[in-house]
Amino acid sequence: MAQASTTEVSPTVEMAGVTKHYRGGGGIDDVDLEVVPGEVFAFLGPNGAGKTTAIRLLLDLIRPDAGRIRVFGRDPRKDGVEVRRRIGYLPGEFGLYGRLTARELLTHFAHLRGGPPWPAIAALTERFDVDVDRPLRALSKGNRQKVGLVQALMGEPALLILDEPTSGLDPLVQQQVHDLIRAAAVEGRTVFLSSHVLSEVDRVADRVGFIKDGRVISVTRVADMRARSVHLVDVRFMDAPVPPELTGLPGVRLLASGDRTARLEVSGSIDGVVAVLSRHRLADLAVREPSLEEFFLRLFDDEPSGAARPEDDGAGA
Numbered sequence: 001m002a003q004a005s006t007t008e009v010s011p012t013v014e015m016a017g018v019t020k021h022y023r024g025g026g027g028i029d030d031v032d033l034e035v036v037p038g039e040v041f042a043f044l045g046p047n048g049a050g051k052t053t054a055i056r057l058l059l060d061l062i063r064p065d066a067g068r069i070r071v072f073g074r075d076p077r078k079d080g081v082e083v084r085r086r087i088g089y090l091p092g093e094f095g096l097y098g099r100l101t102a103r104e105l106l107t108h109f110a111h112l113r114g115g116p117p118w119p120a121i122a123a124l125t126e127r128f129d130v131d132v133d134r135p136l137r138a139l140s141k142g143n144r145q146k147v148g149l150v151q152a153l154m155g156e157p158a159l160l161i162l163d164e165p166t167s168g169l170d171p172l173v174q175q176q177v178h179d180l181i182r183a184a185a186v187e188g189r190t191v192f193l194s195s196h197v198l199s200e201v202d203r204v205a206d207r208v209g210f211i212k213d214g215r216v217i218s219v220t221r222v223a224d225m226r227a228r229s230v231h232l233v234d235v236r237f238m239d240a241p242v243p244p245e246l247t248g249l250p251g252v253r254l255l256a257s258g259d260r261t262a263r264l265e266v267s268g269s270i271d272g273v274v275a276v277l278s279r280h281r282l283a284d285l286a287v288r289e290p291s292l293e294e295f296f297l298r299l300f301d302d303e304p305s306g307a308a309r310p311e312d313d314g315a316g317a
């Protein structure tokens, strides 16, 4: 292939004005996006938002009503075989071939794709601690999901398309999956995944597209999202009323307070709040990130100005 010196990288995945409506409602509307090599892109949205629909369109499992889709610069409809050969795909429900063992299924898939050899596959099944000699239907949901992941990851495909990759997995295995996803990106491969868990996207993705009711509301760098993130802090003081300096901090808003209790909303870093709290005796402290729904609402709130909140942008951070 020609060596482009300083030209920009061509995207692995492109969608432009892609629309798909199902009979009876649902689908996606006018979706535009690009994902480049070395990037982890996450589609984040609630159930029924259209994440799986977008993924199935990329794989040409369904066809768009309108718009343009390119994968590796090619039309997944016309060049389906070539395109598919370079994709590792984890479907949302990996439940087929129940009679086969993981070893049989994975060997079969590897044969179809011309590799990789069993030892390379076994390195992954061992990493995930999968019993490769039991029929898939005898495995737990999480263990079947792991087989699906091995199937997607094996052979180091240039594009990984993972529909809810960590659903049903315990936290330790989730972490391993995140590590493998990050490692793939570092090697210059492209990852397109769906999730409905904000904290997962925060951990693993470079960019996130928020999708709701079939529309992409916003596409954001995760680093920017983090800077705009909000925490809810509930605190109960042991023996003093709520100290006034707490609410004077930049980015801090007092949502509710009682005799010795306060609920604060903190934009950006919570460092400043923690510093103040550390000078007092606390009976209780809880910090939580907002739910996905709260985060979405905030996104809509911020839309008109597009800028940071008027008060401040967190000088303490």
Ligand SMILES: Nc1ncnc2c1ncn2[C@@H]1O[C@H](COP(=O)(O)OP(=O)(O)OP(=O)(O)O)[C@@H](O)[C@H]1O
Pocket (backbone or CB within 6 Å): 022, 023, 024, 025, 026, 027, 045, 046, 047, 048, 049, 050, 051, 052, 053, 054, 092, 196
């Ligand atoms: N094959 C289909 N036929 C008809 N409607 C469908 C079909 N697949 C999805 N839909 C509808 O399209 C909308 C989007 O579904 P989709 O599966 O893409 O959502 P999702 O974001 O993947 O949700 P989840 O988080 O539950 O997996 C939903 O309203 C759904 O009911």
Ligand SMILES: [Mg+2]
Pocket (backbone or CB within 6 Å): 051, 052, 053, 092, 163
């Ligand atoms: Mg889905």
